[in-house]
């Protein structure tokens with residue numbers, strides 16, 4: 001029986017309270033309104049940012065909500081006026097929308113889009129209402145415009161892209177955030193060139209995806225810095241030339257900054273923070289080469305945190321910038337990333353260290369805190 005135009009009851013993992021496990025329960029998902037798309041989510045991974053918001057450290061975090069933003073699925077139905085996807089399309093949800101019409105989209109300067117960001121940050125659809133309700137009749141908020149921790153979700157049409165149906169969704173879902181963010185940060189935001197020197201702080205999925213982007217571009221040196229020795233082998237597997245563990249590899253009187261400057265004859269062309277730690281962000285800036293080194297902030301820091309350095313670091317030519325979703329325009333660029341993956345140029349499968357059924361989602365959050373996990377992929381059919 002067709003579900004088009006009807007509310008769907010399905011299983012979701014609801015975040016009722018900061019710092020508490022998710023509640024796996026049946027919820028009701030309304031049909032899509034105009035310019036909205038209802039997706040049957042097939043697979044989702046858990047990103048560090050989901051854990052960050054669940055922890056209560058996200059100033060935009062609101063509860064009760066349906067988290068999740070690294071998901072792939074199949075369009076179940078579309079609202080009036082939707083032309084970019086159709087029922088049956090395989091799709092990836094986009095936490096960075098691309099409307100192609102707003103000031104941001106038309107600027108040619110950024111991948112940030114202004115079309116739905118304000119409502120997205122409040123956990124509601126562009127019309128200010130929600131499509132999720134629990135069985136008590138309470139409204140549940142959306143998250144990052146995606147809410148992939150539900151068997152069905154509703155997103156704005158500007159927040160979804162169709163992909164090659166031959167791409168396996170249990171892997172392509174990682175292009176919804178981690179892999180795209182890191183790879184894009186290297187090849188778009190930084191635009192690393194052949195021979196450049198690169199340092200990556202934090203060897204999670206984001207950091208290791210920067211490593212592979214830097215390798216594709218022919219960087220001469222790719223130094224990974226992580227406190228977890230277990231990340232060393234992975235770093236080399238993705239293309240690092242060096243691995244430094246600041247807790248074991250620094251000599252008396254040496255700092256991570258002085259070591260990196262010494263290793264690279266004055267500092268790096270590009271450094272990236274993928275830890276969300278503001279002290280690491282400072283080190284990453286100060287390890288840049290005088291005159292031209294650029295440090296890219298990707299990690300998400302908790303509410304109230306601030307970055308600092310001596311202004312002289314910038315006066316003398318180092319540049320601090322940031323990157324969201326790797327500077328990638330989701331609707332325009334995703335096809336190319338999927339092709340790169342399918343052609344073997346972009347590693348994605350290698351990040352899937354754990355696979356679980358959806359109902360074990362709280363274990364997937366636990367996985368994130370263990371050094372042996374890059375990504376856990378959840379199968380929403382189980």
Ligand SMILES: NC(=O)C1=CN([C@@H]2O[C@H](COP(=O)(O)OP(=O)(O)OC[C@H]3O[C@@H](n4cnc5c(N)ncnc54)[C@H](OP(=O)(O)O)[C@@H]3O)[C@@H](O)[C@H]2O)C=CC1
Pocket residue numbers: 047048049052177178181201202203204205206207225226227228231274275276277280297298299300301323324325326369370371373374
């Ligand atoms: N700007 C954007 O568009 C996006 C930002 N993010 C953010 O990027 C960051 C990375 O995400 P993800 O790769 O999923 O996260 P992970 O937690 O998988 O990776 C972070 C890595 O950094 C390591 N680390 C923590 N503290 C330090 C330190 N002081 N020095 C060196 N290494 C350290 C961690 O080690 P250990 O495991 O031992 O703690 C871990 O290996 C997160 O803050 C996330 O919220 C994610 C996606 C998009």
Ligand SMILES: N[C@@H](CCC(=O)N[C@@H](CSC=O)C(=O)NCC(=O)O)C(=O)O
Pocket residue numbers: 047049050058059060061112117177300323324325
């Ligand atoms: N809500 C937080 C900021 C969270 C944040 O920085 N998100 C990243 C993506 S993290 C993905 O895993 C991002 O791209 N931000 C840009 C955006 O427009 O959201 C806060 O309020 O501090």
Ligand SMILES: [Zn+2]
Pocket residue numbers: 047048049050069070177178
């Ligand atoms: Zn993410």
Ligand SMILES: [Zn+2]
Pocket residue numbers: 097098099100101102103104105106112113114115
């Ligand atoms: Zn736009």
